[in-house]
Amino acid sequence: MIILDGKKTSNDIKAEIAESVKEITANGSRPPHLAAVIVGDDGASLTYVGSKVRACKRVGFESTLIKLSESISENELLEKVKELNSDENIDGYIVQLPLPKHIDSQKILMAVDADKDVDGFHPTNFGKMALSLPTFISATPFGIIELLKRYNVDSSGKHTVVIGRSDIVGRPVSILMSQKSSPGNSTVTLAHSRTKNIEELTKQADIIISALGVPNFLKAEMVKEGAVIVDVGITRVADNSQKGYKIVGDVDYENVSPKCSYITPVPGGVGPMTIAMLLKNTLLAYKG
Numbered sequence: 001m002i003i004l005d006g007k008k009t010s011n012d013i014k015a016e017i018a019e020s021v022k023e024i025t026a027n028g029s030r031p032p033h034l035a036a037v038i039v040g041d042d043g044a045s046l047t048y049v050g051s052k053v054r055a056c057k058r059v060g061f062e063s064t065l066i067k068l069s070e071s072i073s074e075n076e077l078l079e080k081v082k083e084l085n086s087d088e089n090i091d092g093y094i095v096q097l098p099l100p101k102h103i104d105s106q107k108i109l110m111a112v113d114a115d116k117d118v119d120g121f122h123p124t125n126f127g128k129m130a131l132s133l134p135t136f137i138s139a140t141p142f143g144i145i146e147l148l149k150r151y152n153v154d155s156s157g158k159h160t161v162v163i164g165r166s167d168i169v170g171r172p173v174s175i176l177m178s179q180k181s182s183p184g185n186s187t188v189t190l191a192h193s194r195t196k197n198i199e200e201l202t203k204q205a206d207i208i209i210s211a212l213g214v215p216n217f218l219k220a221e222m223v224k225e226g227a228v229i230v231d232v233g234i235t236r237v238a239d240n241s242q243k244g245y246k247i248v249g250d251v252d253y254e255n256v257s258p259k260c261s262y263i264t265p266v267p268g269g270v271g272p273m274t275i276a277m278l279l280k281n282t283l284l285a286y287k288g
């Protein structure tokens with residue numbers, strides 16, 4: 001069993017990006033600049049955005065964190081988005097999700113300039129991704145593909161079962177895994193909350209990508225010998241630690257991992273990859 005080490009791989013990618021930044025700034029040009037907008041004070045979102053901003057510093061990017069009140073109106077947030085669209089010093093930005101219930105997230109994401117949409121959430125970028133055109137691929141699916149690529153995991157002709165159909169993970173990764181590319185060329189089944197007998201599907205899978213958010217959902221008896229397991233789950237579960245919680249994946253790692261050819265740990269698997277790929281997209285946005 002080989003661990004798909006997202007921490008190490010993301011550090012490799014960040015080192016490559018830092019090298020590019022050095023070359024850029026050695027020429028006297030300004031470094032790439034990522035901005036992150038966060039609305040409200042949800043603990044998990046603040047942690048994720050904090051990690052993104054810290055990662056920018058590590059690779060030599062400029063970063064701006066824009067914290068807005070939970071009570072901001074949709075129009076005020078749209079104004080902020082317009083401001084960022086026209087700010088020439090900002091190459092790319094993200095609006096951290098979820099947004100408060102009184103704000104229509106789709107409306108906000110549609111207002112982001114597609115050329116600055118380093119999250120790849122704008123319909124233009126999602127559409128380009130689906131057509132295999134060059135674009136910003138959302139950080140989590142992009143991170144999964146890059147991790148499989150760097151470990152030379154063979155997905156061609158394999159049966160990939162994706163669990164979860166979210167717009168930002170399940171659906172895009174199902175499209176990428178079926179594309180004529182490497183990684184890709186998989187026969188993909190997209191399972192979700194209405195899927196019947198999910199176990200029948202997972203037992204046939206050569207590759208399982210689980211993005212469900214249910215701790216320890218995938219049990220050893222649901223997985224065939226030699227399967228590749230990618231665990232995208234990051235659920236906070238209360239414990240007695242100083243933080244008061246631990247991060248738990250969708251996979252019963254202890255019992256599933258001995259059966260696998262490759263598996264991502266949680267934490268230290270897909271999570272760190274998403275940040276590295278966001279930086280990669282920001283570098284792409286900078287280069288235009």
Ligand code: GUN
Nearest residue numbers: 094095096097098119139
């Ligand atoms: N919330 C959970 N994941 C993401 C992400 O990749 N980008 C943004 N903007 N919000 C998120």
